[in-house]
Amino acid sequence: MKEVRLLLLSEAISIADKLRNLLGSTAGLPYTIISKQSFDDAQRAIDSFPVQVVMADMAHEDAIRLLNHLKQSEFNGALVALFDNEGAMTPTSMARCPVQDTLLKSRMDPLLVRQVLRFARQRRHSQLLLAREQSLFTELLNNTPDRIYFKDRNSRFLRVNMGMARAFGFENPDDLRGKSDFDLHPYARAQDAFNDEQKIIQTGQALLGKDETEQHADGHMRWVNTLKMPLRNARREIIGTMGISRDITNEKLAELALEREKKLLSTLLEVLPDNLYVKDANDHYIISNPSHWRELGLENEDQILGKSSADFFPPEINRQLSDQDKKVRKTNEPITNFEEFRPATELHPARWLLTSKVPLKDPVSGEVLLVGISRDITEQKHTQEKLENVIRELRDTQSELIEAEKLKIVGRLASGVAHEVKNPLNIILMAADTLCSEDIDEDERKELCKEIRTAVLKANDVIFELLDFSAAKELKLDLASINLVVERAAKLIHHRSLKAKVKVRLELAADLPQIPMDPQKMEQVLINLIFNAINAMPNGGVIEIRTALEKIGLETEALKGQLIERFRIGDEVMTIAVSDNGMGIDKDNLGKVFEPFFTTGPSGKSSGLGLMVTKNIVERHHGVLTLRNRHTGGVEAKVYLHLDPKIPPNKK
Amino acid sequence: MTQVQIPKNCKRVLIVDDEESFTRMVKRNLERDMKYMVRAVNDSTEALATAREFHPDIIFLDIIMPGADGGDVAAQLRGDSQLRKVPIVFVSAMVSRKESAEGFYTSGGELFIAKPVNTGTLIRCIETHTAESE
Incomplete structure (x- = not known):
């Protein structure tokens, strides 16, 4: 059994002995009596070892001081005042006595002493418990961010906590005492709360979790969730209300945002x-969105939720679908925009769908969901097929036309060759006739030899041009600067242009990229175009050569035929334009200029192959050569070249 | 080239061909024997006017020429009352090997002579067709 230490403050040593005798002679807790004569000794003893009871002799001058001191300190033992006799317990002395448990020296019998000591210890224990509870309650009130308030039956604040005071801009919770919601809130809001509280007071029913708005001191509108209940006194009578409000603004905002998202999503799903x-x-x-369940022949979303594709699709298709699903789940990679064919069913004719499937990790459950979206593209597909057919037909027709055109060109080539080569042959033949006759003088012989030589060279030229034109000659592709090519061609032609009183002006764009080309062939292109331009201006004039980067646009002047075949709108191309200010080309001739042996140049001077050769070289670069009459007079020949470093593979 | 005196009764030959070196050569070779008087026209658009003035006994017409081609020129000549009866021989490079071997020939009612043509064939052609027309 644990012993109980009793410290006695008294100048009379006999009292300690008397207590020892009394307590020793009765059964119960064993007491150890420690007797101290002064305040300081008593204090020291209490500080140095546990003491369960302090008894102060009220005859001692420091008795009240000690008791008061201990009562307000952390000391957790019981306190007992010892009076001499009943006469000493005057109202004055009782009022001064800080403790309720008292003993009289004149009436100390063992049972009474033990009882008083037991009461004193119980009382002290209860007081300490209460104090702790109170302190906890106060801490709670002052530290919780929740607003806690107690109101009387008229809804006036009896007490509020720190959180409540601060929310409405008060430093001290006591400042709110006696005020009401009408002092803090707009009238309607205050009246609403007042009505709630009156109802609670009348019915005794608590109001659980009502969301309310509050205008706070910082000017912000806050949402609070409020719990209100009746406030009762010890007799269980309702004396008012108490409430706890928690700021749920953030939650509310998140909730509203979520709601908005949900609404957005559901609207989207509805209309998609x-x-x-x-x-x-x-x-x-x-x-499942309406388009989806309707497509499956259902009447609402509930008919599909919880079911699987096996419930709606024949086994064949279902296998195909679940294979896709498995793949997406396994790789965790979406598959996007794949076209799938669905054979005809009772509900739908055969059709094409464009489908995407995306894996999505559910943030709540952690499982991998599968988001699928598909679109009926049957009509587009049909249109596309039709278009492809039309294009194929066109292409067939076109190649037939090209074949016919080729034959025509071969025929023309043959006749051209015949004409161009047979003339010089004829000269040679006739010259030979004369040279064979006997009466021929030396001058005539020389002259005829000269004629023969000229004729041979002319025929040779024609053959060379034909050879150049023939596709057998490979391009020697190299990355080259078109500006350098233009400059070189202009230099080579310089003498000829001077003679023809033609000025050549260059406008070369800076920073053009190098592109793959056969620089010598491209030089020939430039020379031929410049020659043509010079020939178009028998009385002299100006040739402008411009290089540039351009975008093929709808407005591109000659966007037709070839240009459309070789380039797409938006393509960036390099252009070389050679323009003269001569007389232009007859409308009738504009279509013929690229034909072999077509010429408007002086007879014998021009074979009529130049432009055809030029066009051929440009086309072998997968470029396009266009010719047009300028509005300002003269002709512009324009070469369009791909920038793409890879010359697309030859069609044939 | 020395200027040759051409006798008055010799046959008059008009040749229309854009190839100047060819007409020059024809003129030189035919006029050597002083039997023919040759007038060359290199611009086919001048053919009619020259023919009216020259009164040829026979006309050689190149078919492929810039400006007016042989066909156009023939139509013009035949439309002219004075020239209507003058024989026209088309000079063509576009002939088959067989036609070429024959030298000059008739096809579709028209007279043709194949390029390259030698002087002898040319003379035979002139003699044949001018004799007929008289």
């Missing part, structure tokens, strides 16, 4: 013409 669905990890539909 595409079929959209989400499946859980077990392949059950958890979301």
Whole structure:
């Protein structure tokens, strides 16, 4: 059994002995009596070892001081005042006595002493418990961010906590005492709370979790969730209300944002013409938009939720679908925009769908969901097929036309060759006739030899041009600067242009990229174009050569035929334009200029092959050569070249 | 080239061909024997006017020429009352090997002579067709 230490403050040593005798003679807790004569000794003893009871002799001058001191300190033992006799317990002395448990020296019998000591210890224990509870309660009130308030039956604040005071801009909770909601809130809001509280007071029913708005001292509108209940006194009578309000603004905002998202999403799903669905990890539909369930022949979303594709598709298609799903789940990679064919069913004719499937990790459950979206592209597909057919037909027709055109060109070539080569042959033949006759003088012989030589060279030229024109000659591709090529060609032609009183002006764009070309062939292109330009201006004039980067646009002047075949709108191309200010080309001739042996140049001077050769070289670069009459007079020849370093492979 | 005196009764030959060196050579070779008087026209658009003035006994017409081609020129000549009866021989490079071997020939009612043509064939052609027309 644990012993109980009793410290006695008294100048009379006999009292300690008397207590020892009394307590020793009765059964119960064993007491150890420690007797001290002065305040300081008593204090020291209490500080140095545990003491369960302090008894102060009220005859001692420091008795009240000690008791008061201990009562307000952390000391957790019981306190007992010892009076001499009943006469000493005057109202004055009782009022001064800080403790309730008292003993009289004149009436100390063992049972009474033990009882008083036991009461004193119980009382002290209860007081300490209460104090602790109170302190906890106060701490709670002052430290919780929740607003706690107690109101009387008229809804006036009896007490509020720190959180409440601060929310409304008060430093001290006491400042709110006696005020009401009408002092803090707009009238309607205060009246609403008042009505709630009156109802609680009348019915005794608590009001649980009502969301309210509050205008706070910082000017912000806050949402609070409020719990209100009746406040009762010890007799269980309702004396007012108490409430706790918690600021749920952030939660509320998040909730509103979520609601908005949900609304957005559901609106989207409603109006989306595409079929959209989400499946859980077990392949059950958890979301299906109207387009989706309607397409499956259902009347509402409920008819599909919780079911799987096996419930709606024949085994063949279902296998195909779940294979795709598995692949997406396994690789965790979406598959996008793949075209799938669906054979005809009772509900639908055969059709094409454009489908995407995306894996999505559910943030709540952690399982991998599958989001699928598909669109009926049957019509586009049909249109596309039709278009492809039309294009194929066109292409067939075109190649037939090209074949016919080729034959025509071969025929023309043959006749051209005949004409161009047979003339010189004729001269040679006739010269030979004369040279064979006997009466021929030396001058005539020389002259005829000269004629023969000229004729041979002319025929040779024609053959060379034909050879150049023939595709047998490969291009020697190299990255080259078109500006350098233009400059070189202009230099080579310089003498000829001077003679023809033609000025050549260059406008070369800076920073042009090098592109793959056969620089010598391209030089020939430039020379031929410049020659043509010079020939177009028998009385002299100006040739402008411009290089540039351009975008093929709808407005591109000659966007037709070849240009459309070789370039797409938006393509960036390099252009070389050679323009003269001569007389232009007859409308009738504009289509013929690229034909072999077509010429408007002086007879014998021009074979009529130049432009055809030029065009051929440009086309072998997969470029396009266009010719047009300028509005300001003269002709512009323009070469369009791809920038792409890879010359696309030859069609044939 | 020395200027040759051409006798008055010799046959008059008009040749229309854009190839100047060719007409020059024809003129030189035919006029050597002083039997023919040759007038060359290199611009086919001048053919009619020259023919009216020259009164040829026979006309050689190149077919492929810039400006007016042989066909156009023939139509013009035949439209002219004075020239209507003058024989026209088309000079063509576009002939088959067989036609070429024959030298001059008739096809579709028209007279043709194949390029390259030698002087002898040319003379035979002139003699044949001018004799007929008289």
